[in-house]
Amino acid sequence: LGKRLEPIMRPSNLPLAAVGAGLLWFGWFGFNGGSALAINGQAISASLVTTLAAIMGGLSWMFAEWIKFKKPTTLGLITGFIAGLATITPAAGFVDVFGGIIIGALGGLICFWAVVYLKNKFKYDDSLDVWGVHGVGGILGAFLIAIFAKKIVGGVNGLFFGSASLFIPQIIGIISVGIYTALMTFIIFKLVDKLVGIRVSKDEERAGIDEYTHGEKAYLDIV
Structure with missing residues (x-):
């Protein structure tokens, strides 16, 4: 634990990384859709926004990487997918398609910032970017419920739909x-x-x- 003493090694097998990300993505339907504990509309909605958030996370990360480093990478796209999945997880049962798209896009951008800028600033050793992707993404997703939650989906509205009732509970939870x-x-x-x-x-x-x-x-x- 602490600062990394030697240069970070690049991933050695991108095809396997892609396969692993695909398996994670598939398993995420169990996280989010399965959390409804039933085959119903909420489970289907959660699975749909999970996929949309993953796609948007990958795209926003890829474009951020393209702007920052002048070239997109396969690893960046894969990491963005996971960032989108991590960010939508707290909110999947409470947001609609619009919320899922926005949350996924924000997840890709904010997690990119955490991995590229925050980690370099504080020099902490996080080989798999667990904090930058899962930690930051999870916190962001938990907070964004308070903004994009929709009553017709999860029984409560967020700020975007006229209610600020979730802000304090979500902050306390985080x-x-x-x-x-x-x-x-x-x-x-x-x-x-x-x-x-x-x-x-x-x-x-x-x-x-x-x-x-x-x-x-x-x-x-x-x-």
Whole structure:
């Protein structure tokens, strides 16, 4: 935990990353549509806005990357998909198609900012961008319920539809979950560190965990 000491390695297998993202996307229908615990209109709506948010997250991330780095990437598109999925998760059962599209687009842009700017500013080590994508996206999605919730979908209106009743509950929820998560993560890390350790040595890390643990390499160096 802390600042990364050496340059970040680029992903070595983009096709597998794409397959993994597709599997995640498929599983997300269980997160969001399945949370209705029934085959009904709300479950169908949640699944639809989940897909739309993922698409918009991928597109907004890709265009932000294009503007910032002058070229879009497959990895950026994939990460944007996941950012859209993470952001819509708290809101999927409460927003309509319009809300899903806006939330997905904002999720891609805000998570891009967190990964590209926030991480570079504070220099924290987050190899999979879990905080930048899932953490920031989840917080954003939980807050945007208070704006885009629609009564016909989830039984309550947000600010965009004339009600500010969700603002305080959502903010309290975000803070409460944040405190609980930080506390429990700290306890778990400390426990794991005492039992088996949470870091390998520098030499083992450079050699590769596969080789250290299993005596084999996942990828061969080809010159």
